[in-house]
Amino acid sequence: MAIERTLSILKPDATRRNLTGKINARFEDAGLRIVAQKRMQLSQAQAEKFYDVHRERPFFGDLVSFMISGPVVVQVLEGENAVAKNREIMGATNPANAAPGTIRKDFAESIEANSVHGSDSLENAAREVAFFFAESEIVG
Ligand code: RTP
Numbered sequence: 001m002a003i004e005r006t007l008s009i010l011k012p013d014a015t016r017r018n019l020t021g022k023i024n025a026r027f028e029d030a031g032l033r034i035v036a037q038k039r040m041q042l043s044q045a046q047a048e049k050f051y052d053v054h055r056e057r058p059f060f061g062d063l064v065s066f067m068i069s070g071p072v073v074v075q076v077l078e079g080e081n082a083v084a085k086n087r088e089i090m091g092a093t094n095p096a097n098a099a100p101g102t103i104r105k106d107f108a109e110s111i112e113a114n115s116v117h118g119s120d121s122l123e124n125a126a127r128e129v130a131f132f133f134a135e136s137e138i139v140g
Pocket residue numbers: 054059063092093111112113114116117118119120
């Protein structure tokens with residue numbers, strides 16, 4: 001299996017409840033390595049640009065408002081099959097549908113305040129990692 005990198009975001013509901021360490025432990029316990037990480041406050045323009053693919057969706061405005069409602073932690077996870085592995089650890093978008101033992105099942109508050117973002121393909125991972133990090137900030 002290939003070593004991949006994926007972009008992860010700990011969302012404002014996670015930072016607000018001081019859950020960043022508990023969530024990071026899930027990644028590390030699954031064999032993913034946090035090779036870059038920074039805490040930041042997204043601007044409205046940044047959040048809109050990051051979620052541009054969802055611009056026409058009915059939840060776009062609420063999603064952007066939520067993502068700027070408090071600090072986020074953006075991070076690069078590295079490991080075997082990292083993109084799919086992270087999606088598996090995260091669980092389904094709606095915590096009501098998430099499998100037992102997943103981050104969203106255990107921590108998410110709602111379909112919107114669902115604690116984590118993870119890139120959904122290798123191609124999007126490369127784009128999303130580059131959105132937040134210079135190559136020199138990623139130390140594998
Ligand atoms: P993510 O992009 O955050 O990793 O989550 P995802 O792939 O599981 O979900 P996606 O369909 O890409 O949606 C992005 C984020 O938008 C919010 N959302 N709200 N109110 C709603 O019906 C709704 N649907 C999605 C969630 O925060 C979701 O993670």
